[in-house]
Amino acid sequence: MGDLDVPNCSACLNPMQPVVGGWWCASCGEALRAPESPDSLPDFQIPEGIFGYVPPRLPTLIGKVVMLAALLETKIEGLTSSVDNATQDVHGGRGFAVNSTAIKKRLSSYEANPAEQAFSAEVRVLLAEIEDVLEDRNFIVHGVWPKSSDFAWWGWKPRRKSKTSSRLDWIEGRTLTPEEFIETCETLVSLLDRTQRAIEMAGSMSRRP
Numbered sequence: 001m002g003d004l005d006v007p008n009c010s011a012c013l014n015p016m017q018p019v020v021g022g023w024w025c026a027s028c029g030e031a032l033r034a035p036e037s038p039d040s041l042p043d044f045q046i047p048e049g050i051f052g053y054v055p056p057r058l059p060t061l062i063g064k065v066v067m068l069a070a071l072l073e074t075k076i077e078g079l080t081s082s083v084d085n086a087t088q089d090v091h092g093g094r095g096f097a098v099n100s101t102a103i104k105k106r107l108s109s110y111e112a113n114p115a116e117q118a119f120s121a122e123v124r125v126l127l128a129e130i131e132d133v134l135e136d137r138n139f140i141v142h143g144v145w146p147k148s149s150d151f152a153w154w155g156w157k158p159r160r161k162s163k164t165s166s167r168l169d170w171i172e173g174r175t176l177t178p179e180e181f182i183e184t185c186e187t188l189v190s191l192l193d194r195t196q197r198a199i200e201m202a203g204s205m206s207r208r209p
C-alpha cells in the first residue's frame with residue numbers, strides 16, 4: 001500500500017498512520033477501521049506451560065490495577081506541586097514515598113485556621129490509605145501467579161528487603177479472589193477522586209512561601 005492510500009484524519013485532518021486493522025491518528029487519537037479488517041484484532045496469548053491455567057480475567061484485572069495506580073501516582077505528584085507551589089515536573093518521577101514525605105512536611109504550614117487543619121488531617125489520612133493500596137498494587141504487579149482457578153488466584157513475591165525481619169519471611173504468598181481485585185480497583189477509583197479534591201482544595205487556600 002503506497003503513501004497515496006493513507007487517509008487524513010476526519011477530526012484534525014493530519015495524515016493517519018497504518019496500524020493492524022486500520023489507521024490511527026497520532027495527533028488526536030482518532031481511529032479508522034479498514035473495511036476489510038476482521039472483527040477480532042490480534043491478541044497475545046501467554047504460551048501454555050509458563051503459568052499453567054491463566055483465566056482471562058486475571059491479566060485484565062492486573063492491567064486495571066496498573067493503570068489506575070499509575071494515574072494515582074501522577075495525581076500525587078500534582079498534589080505535591082499544589083501544596084508547595086512548584087510545577088509538576090519538579091516532583092514527577094520521584095515515587096510515592098518521596099512525594100508523600102514532601103507533602104507531610106508542607107502540611108504543617110497549612111494549620112492556620114480550622115479549614116486548613118481539617119485539610120491537613122484529611123490529606124494525612126488520604127496518604128496513609130494510598131500507601132496501603134500501593135502495597136497491594138506492588139504485590140499484584142510483582143506477584144507471580146502460578147496457581148489459578150476461575151475463582152481464586154494464588155500469587156507470591158519476594159518481600160522488599162526493608163520489610164523483612166528474618167531469613168524466614170523473605171517471601172510473601174497470598175490468595176486473592178476476583179472480588180478482592182475488584183475491591184482494589186474500587187479503592188483506587190475512590191482515592192483518585194479524593195486526591196483530585198485535595199488538589200483543588202490546596203489550590204483554593206492561600207499560597208505559602
Ligand SMILES: [Zn+2]
Nearest residue numbers: 009012025028
Ligand atoms: Zn486527528
